[in-house]
Every structure is written in C-alpha cells, then in structure tokens.
Amino acid sequence: MMHAPRIRSLESRHQSIESQIAAEGSRPRPDDAVLTRLKREKLALKEELERLRTSRGH
Structure with missing residues (x-):
C-alpha cells in the first residue's frame, strides 16, 4: 500500500486531463x-x- 496515495493522485490527475x-x-x-x-x-x-500497480503486486 506504499503507492496508494501516489496512485490516487495520478488517477485524479488522469481524470482531470x-x-x-x-x-x-x-x-x-x-x-x-x-x-x-x-x-x-x-x-x-x-x-x-x-x-505502480504492477510493482505492488496487482
């Protein structure tokens, strides 16, 4: 779950774009x-x- 905040941030930026x-x-x-x-x-x-999703095992 180390990447979770970064992933949420990227998802938000992706939606904005x-x-x-x-x-x-x-x-x-x-x-x-x-x-x-x-x-x-x-x-x-x-x-x-x-x-990031791949590196955390998903």
Whole structure:
C-alpha cells in the first residue's frame, strides 16, 4: 500500500486531463496542439499508474 496515495493522485490527475480533453474537443475549433499535449500527458500518467500497480503486486 506504499503507492496508494501516489496512485490516487495520478488517477485524479488522469481524470482531470480527460475532462480537459473533452472540453477542448467540444470547442468549435479545438486546438490540435493542446489536444496532443493533453493526450501525451494522459498516456504518461496511465503508464505510470500501470507501473505502480504492477510493482505492488496487482
């Protein structure tokens, strides 16, 4: 359970980025550069979450 606070923090940030992606995507003229940056950040968070979950035996 050492990673639990970090995992919760990453999950929260991941959800926040999902919301930002949805908001940007729903704009009349979404900014592709912003969407790309957010999607990369979301993927990096997902990869770190997977790594932490795997390292603690899940």
